[in-house]
Amino acid sequence: MKKQKRALKLGIFIAAAIILFVVAVYLIGSKENLFSSNTNLYASFKDIGGLVVGNNVRFAGINVGTVKDIRIVSDTSVTVNMSVNDRYTKYIYKNATVRIGQEGLMGGKIVLILPGDKEAGQVEEGDFLKAVEGIDIQSIIAQAQRMIEEVNSTITNLHSITGKIDNGEGDIGKLLNDDSLTAQFNAAMSSVNSSLNHIAQLTSKIDSGKGDLGKLINENMLTTKLDAMLENADSTLYELHQTAYALNHGDGILSRLVHDKQMGLKIDSTVAKVDEGVVQITKAAETIANSWIFRLFSKNKKKTEDKKQPVQEFKVHAGDTIVIDDSIKAHIH
């Protein structure tokens, strides 16, 4: 009896331990999808960033499966096999995308399935999902490091600039540290002020109508004259227009001179005839001039001209000033 009781207690003891172990195995196994039907999905990544077999696959914030296998295909491609519980595959479509994520700041890596379109249809066993670049904590740290370096260099530059300003270097430094600039500025301002006073006086004079500029601005006499001039110019232009029109379209002599070719030819032949007449008159005049009667009168005339203008000779010495009359300048070559 005592032996049976002891055996019973031992049996309960062992059974309780086995139940506990089985529960533990079930809980771990259900987490790793060992006791449910699963669909294998694949995705190819360039870099899986430390993802390992057994990491969770998450869809819409729910752990829907685990990473079953990781195979390196080439130097730029790693294929990840995801075992997804069949309960969730009806919500995952063929054009869904996957990326590697991080489970919190300190957590391990996870595969995130991003939803696709319903039109593409539900995923099936062996489907490849498109992989997109994930946000890697290392790249964030690298970016932050670059930013910090840039901020550091900016701070160094600012430090240098403020140092120069503080030491009175450059224009800004002088502006802040040198009082003479302020004095010069004050002087400049006073001169500007006096200039402005002058301008004010000038404008008051103009405003009161004093001087030509004041009259120009305040009186309208000039504009009245200008108006009259413009009216005259306008009527003149009208007359010119009419004259030009008459010249182009009228029957007057000027219009015919401009437009009538036959008249032009007649004038040409008339001029030619006049020219021929002049030649004949010239010949007649020469004949008259060469006649003895005419020579007789012309010789006497020549003698009187020679007596009127005797030739004078002067002796010129060095240093003498010669003044030439304008009437003689034309005969000097």
Add this chain to the structure above:
Amino acid sequence: MRKVHVRNFKIRKFHVDEEVRNFYNGIFIDLGELAIFTGKVVKQFFQPPFEYKELIKQGYLIGNKSFSLISVTGFIMGLVLTMQMNPILSNFGAQTLLPGVIAVAMVRELGPVIAGLICAGKISSGIGAEIAAMSVTEQIDAMEVSGTKPLGFVVATRVLAATVVVPILVIFADAFSFLGAYLAINVFENMSITLFVNSAFDMLSFKDLIPATIKTFFFGFFIGLIGCYKGYNARSGTESVGYAANSAVVSSSLTVFVIDLIFVLIINIL
């Protein structure tokens, strides 16, 4: 005077060398004898007659009688570990990881090792003292004379019982440590039992559970075996009973750590 001094010095030096040599020789001799003893015991596992009743009795004595000690130890370990880890994880804002961290720590390492050490202290010393007393009082010789195989009846049953029961005790230690951890977490914040279990088992994997469970079978086997070996080889005299119990505790505790180290190395290689 000078001659005597030199002679005394020589004698003393020889004595030290002898002690050291004996110590190291003793270790290797013990190791060799333990290996031979292990072979004999394992052989008894497969040789009839199988002592079922004795096996159940030893299983009850080793297992059920150690249950309260192991469960209290496990509970306190879970409680203390959680209270110690909570401020550290709070610094990182990672209190939600606390159940998982405790679960991994207890299942992988602390549960098996703490339970193994407790068993080494309680079971191994008990077996060592019991068999040493039997050996000193010549009960072992009497068994051999009466035709009962002492290795099969006394040793094999205890070793087998320890091999089976220690993993079970480790499972209870883990379970009670979870309970202690849950209560400790609820001291700091409210957490439902469902969330605690989900968080704890979310971080656990078979890579944690299976090697740890296999390791405990080896713990149990060597705890039982070393206790039996030390008791079986006890010399005559009542003081040898105490020596056998003490030696069994020290050796089996050291063996627990050595097995743990070997398993960690193997798991890391795999």
